[in-house]
Amino acid sequence: xxxxxxxILTALADGSQHxxxxxxxxxxxxxxxxxxxxxxxxxxxxxxxxxxxxxxxREEIVEGRLRRYYRLTPEGTERLAAExxxxxxxxxxxxxxxxxxxxxx
Amino acid sequence: xxxxxxxxQGYRRVLACYPKEFRRANEEEILAVxxxxxxxxxxxxxxxxxxxxxxxxxxxxLGMSRSPRPVLNAVRLMCAGAVLTLAxxxxxxxxxxxxxxxxxxxxxxxxxxxxxxxxxxPVLASAPIGAGVWLWLAWANGRGYDWARPAFMALFGxxxxxxxxxxxxxxxLYAPADLIAATVLWLVGLAVIVLIxxxxxxxYYQQEPAQQ
Numbered sequence: 001x002x003x004x005x006x007x008i009l010t011a012l013a014d015g016s017q018h019x020x021x022x023x024x025x026x027x028x029x030x031x032x033x034x035x036x037x038x039x040x041x042x043x044x045x046x047x048x049x050x051x052x053x054x055x056x057x058r059e060e061i062v063e064g065r066l067r068r069y070y071r072l073t074p075e076g077t078e079r080l081a082a083e084x085x086x087x088x089x090x091x092x093x094x095x096x097x098x099x100x101x102x103x104x105x
Numbered sequence: 106x107x108x109x110x111x112x113x114q115g116y117r118r119v120l121a122c123y124p125k126e127f128r129r130a131n132e133e134e135i136l137a138v139x140x141x142x143x144x145x146x147x148x149x150x151x152x153x154x155x156x157x158x159x160x161x162x163x164x165x166x167l168g169m170s171r172s173p174r175p176v177l178n179a180v181r182l183m184c185a186g187a188v189l190t191l192a193x194x195x196x197x198x199x200x201x202x203x204x205x206x207x208x209x210x211x212x213x214x215x216x217x218x219x220x221x222x223x224x225x226x227p228v229l230a231s232a233p234i235g236a237g238v239w240l241w242l243a244w245a246n247g248r249g250y251d252w253a254r255p256a257f258m259a260l261f262g263x264x265x266x267x268x269x270x271x272x273x274x275x276x277x278l279y280a281p282a283d284l285i286a287a288t289v290l291w292l293v294g295l296a297v298i299v300l301i302x303x304x305x306x307x308x309y310y311q312q313e314p315a316q317q
Contacts, residue, residue, distance in 0.1 A: 019134060019135070019137070019138040020137070020138050020141045020142065023138070023142060037153070037154060037157040037158075038135050038138045038139050038142065038154070038157070038158065038161075039154075039157035039158040039159070039160055039161030039162075040157055040160075040161065041138070042131060042134075042135050042161060043160075043161045043164050043165070043169075043170050044170075046127070046131075046165070046170040046171065047170040047171070050170065050171045062137075065133060065134075065136070065137040065140075066133040066134045066137060067134070067137065068134050
């Protein structure tokens, strides 16, 4: 799973979000490192919808403009949990091997 | 109703590059995000933002966000095939001098002239068309048109014939670099065939294009 995809799914893990909200959440989760642009975001959202990992929660009109909220599907939640566990296991293994070198505490 | 700002007009012009059906469903929403993320007082769409949108538009046209993984990888390979076809053209151009000196050691200048006109010039002239065909088939396969797979088979047949002719003629007509480039192109074509005829990819070609 690409990092942007992982971060988008993570942004939706605790509730539905609209496009701008996802960009802001991803920036926050990544500590400001990843700033999604609109073109990248909507290509990823389209892919995730086709793969059945996210769905549209609701739509609103705010100041005359469409705001669409996205949510994780059960399949998306499952995939995110599996990916998070995989990353955690990898990180744990790396940290265990780095510990004797004294570069991590 | 208020007049759209210059910034909004700029974004709309870039968004016009997306496929019509995608625009109908998403344009207003993307526009809202673009305007919300734009710095205050900004009058023109930024270069990086436009490049990102154009990249997204190309992916949408090639069906890269909707196709299953094997088709997605096949589309990437077909784009690489277009680049490689142009690389073959470049290697022929670069190696033309050494090819000529090797050739005229065994044959006359008049024979070289004939070979140039009948075999090398057609290769040079057809390479840009070939690259265009690779890109066109990348688009058609990405969209899942049912004729796209047989059409790619036909292209692969031509690539195979070209390679076999090249191998048959040996280095008397082709420099080793040309044969290597043609072999790589053939391998790319073979990988595409495997991907687009895979079990996961096949249902994608059996859908109505409107669903894709």
